[in-house]
Amino acid sequence: MNLVLYSGGFEKENISLDRKLLELADKENPSITYIPSCSYDSEIDFNDFIRHYRALGISRFIHFPVDIDFDETIKKEAFLSDIIHLSGGNTYYFLKHLRRKGMLKELKAFVKRGGVLTGLSAGAILMTPSICTAGFPEFDKDENEDNIKNLKAMNLVRFEFFPHYRNSKRYDSELIKHSKGLDRPIYACPDGSGIIVKEGTLAFEGKCFSFFQGKKVKIN
Amino acid sequence: MSVKCFRLKKIVEISYNYSCMGTPLKKFEKRKYSKFHQVNGKHALQKKCPESFVPYKARKRKGGKVAFFNFELAKEMGLIPKNHEHEMNGDLEEKILDTFSIVIINEYDIINDIEFPEEDILPNHYMATRYLQLQHPNKQGKTSGDGRSIWNGEIRHSGKTWDISSCGTGATRLSPATHIQKKYFQTGDPTISYGCGYSEIDEGLATLFFSEVLRKNGHQTERVLGIIEFSNGISINIRAHENLLRPSHMFNHLKQGNYEGLKDIVNFYIDKQVTNKVWTELPKTQKAQYRYFVDKQVEVFANLSADFEDDYIFCWLDWDGDNILMDGGIIDYGSIRQFGLFHHEYRFDDVQRYSTSIKEQKEKAKLIAKTFIQISEYLITGDREPLANFNDHRAMSKFDEIFERRKNENLLKKIGVATKEREYLLQSQFKFVTDFRKVFSYFERAKSAEGLHTVADGVNWNAIFCMRDILRELPQILLHRGSSIERSEFIDIIKSTYATYDDLEISSYRAKKIDEFQSLYWKLVSKLSRKFNREESDTLLQIMMRSSVINKYDRVTGDSISNIVEKVMKRRPKLGANELFQIMHEFSEYQNLDPDNKRTVKVKKSEHSKMMKGMLQIVREFREGI
Secondary structure: OEEEEEOOOOHHHHHHHHHHHHHHHOOOOOEEEEEOOOOOOHHHHHHHHHHHHHOOOOOEEEEOOOOOOOOHHHHHHHOOOOEEEEOOOOHHHHHHHHHHOOHHHHHHHHHHOOOEEEEEOHHHHOOOOEOHHHHOOHHHOOOOOOOOOOOEOOOOOOOEEEOOOOOOHHHHHHHHHHHHOOOOOEEEOOOOOEEEEEOOEEEEEOOOEEEEOOEEEEOO | OHHHHHHHHHHHHHHHHOOEOOEOHHHHHHHOOHHHHHOOOOOHHHHHOOOOEEEEEEEEOOOOEEEEEOHHHHHHOOOOOOOOOOOOOHHHHHHHHHHHOEEEEOHHHHHOOOOOOHHHEEEEEEEEEEOOOOOOOOOOOOOOEOOOEEEEEEEEEOOEEEEEEEEOOOOOOOOHHHHHHOOOOOOOOOOOOHHHOOEEHHHHHHHHHHHHHHHHOOOOEOEEEEEEEOHHHEEEEEEEEOOOOOOHHHHHHHHHOOHHHHHHHHHHHHHHHHHOOOOOOOOOOHHHHHHHHHHHHHHHHHHHHHHHHHOOEEOOOOOOOOOEOOOOOEOOHHHOEEOOOOOOOOEEEOOOOEOOOOOOHHHHHHHHHHHHHHHHHHHHHOOOOOHHHHOOOHHHHHHHHHHHHHHHHHHHHHHOOOHHHHHHHHHHOHHHHHHHHHHHHHHHOOEOOOOOEEEOOEEEOOEOEOHHHHHHHHHHHHHHHOOOOOHHHHHHHHEOOOOOOHHHOOOHHHHHHHHHHHHHHHHHHHHHHHHOOOOHHHHHHHHHHHHHHHOOOOOOOHHHHHHHHHHHHHHHHHOOHHHHHHHHHHHHHHOOOOOOOOOOOOOOHHHOOHHHHHHHHHHHHOOOOO
């Protein structure tokens, strides 16, 4: 199982994670499918995405929004790519549409087949057991406008992911509070850092903190 | 000089923020809107074309409030300063109402000796312009024109003159109702609808949303400057454009054989195009100027008919030259539509007649262009020859030539070919592009076996293939696979929701067309790669990036605009002028399909108002409709 979880930030902040991703793909000119969290204006984000990865030598891309109707041909093509990237955005909205279109299962099968799945912020949270980390802290949470109750996500890893983390008291107190009720750690990463999962092994890129049963530990 | 300018600018900034040389801020705020004073009914046409309008005195109309104001357009026109916030304030609202909340004193008022307070009567005359309209009983335009509009005047800013006109300012003698019923109507008479001289806010909103989207996508159009709302959904819809003259403003004089009236209006139009720097190479002699006028108008109408066809814009063009502006701008959005697919059998039902179809627009545009030749020759020789005498005129062949070139150019644009590459293909590979267009048209024009049927406002025969979908997805998959897609996959991508099972059968002819389409697509990539010395994958990638914007999934149609307006109307009491401007701005930006537009996504998706979300849903739902 090969995954890359990006916290967020500007593209140039994520260059080292990108290089790790290309190592994982282990292929000259791998193809990438870009799944936006929301199709609204996603062609603009898609073009930015292309420009960034083109500079890293990738030239084959598929744009596959899931909150609109799509044909089987583009779906089939998307899942034939080497890497699938889940973009950032509203985690609840993204989960709703991935689930509605049966994509959670498809993505898990893709990972099982050896495909590399990457996600940024919301996209990364979706790889974990649940999207509960999207719901706090109060001052920086996603709005659950669609009132999604079932927060179960892909459960590809045994930790929760907290993106855009800032090493501050107000973030820490929220994370400590939430970690008390969980039997798995929450890994909190500031923008520019992230987690690489290669064949079940975790590697941390950049700063990363673990919040587990009420305690905070710096792990990288 | 530059130092002086800087100092002046500084003074303006200081005075803007505080006060200038003892001028109280309030007074300065008012001075910011002084340009509104120029919009007072006076228009150059009144002096130069005395036979082209009916003058009306006007009076203030009370009880209105500003429902919408187009801050961006007002800045372009110089009505408000460039640094003005996109927010309404008391002074601005007062100025808008003072300038535009007016109603004419019409024939009914005069005949019935209706008195109005003297202080409410405005000093100048406003004009209702005369033009030809096929729905009028008089087919020479003797009685037709602005039936419920007047021209507020003109304003000059940054080397451009803008015409401003308002719809819903009272019943004029030029409305069809007056001539059909042979009487003058009181403004607001509830016994008649169109002839009562009022307009409604939903008309203004439809024009607003549609015109801003079409403008962002490169079409000339009238624009909504503001909407003043009264009770019961009645409104004054203020529109502006650099030149609001229509061909029908000339055709009435032509039909009447009114040489002087025609000459005046043609000369007026030519002068304005030159003053506005739209025409830069006007010859010296009058004879040559009239020929130049023909060349320019032929160019405008050949290009617009190709553009309308390729952007699936249904605009009812006809022999009267109404429903369109001289410069090809769209006006009167009542029957304007943008289709999601090439529904080329759709006809609008106008009670007494069906409209032209989108495919017939070209011939109507050509007829209008031919009438310009007739006008020009009439003005040069003094003889009004029959229109048929100009069937073989050189300008008619030029029309076809321009039309064909534009059609090819539009296809390349839609595919995602960039400007420099397009130029090369149009210059050196014209036949190749034309061949591609033929196979493209085969799919674009395919219709459902279900046949002709009635729709809400006319008849249609559904198109079945969505060309935007294939143009968006094909380059991605070709690049991904490095080879063509299966025929069944081609149909899977291109099929629309209108297609029935039978419609999608891959006959041997259709199979051949699918193969031809892909083969030509690859050839196009190959030609461009060779010419511009690039890898084919790079060419495909560039096409793919452009195409993803040009052919984005969500694109407005006429039906979606109607539904969006309905939605806005329901929310209206809560939506003020500021909110409406923000929504319009965001919506038209979202519908900007120009791949060269440097746009960034500024608003976090989660922050979208419920209103915008609802509008997106509507666009999606009706994306393939009419």
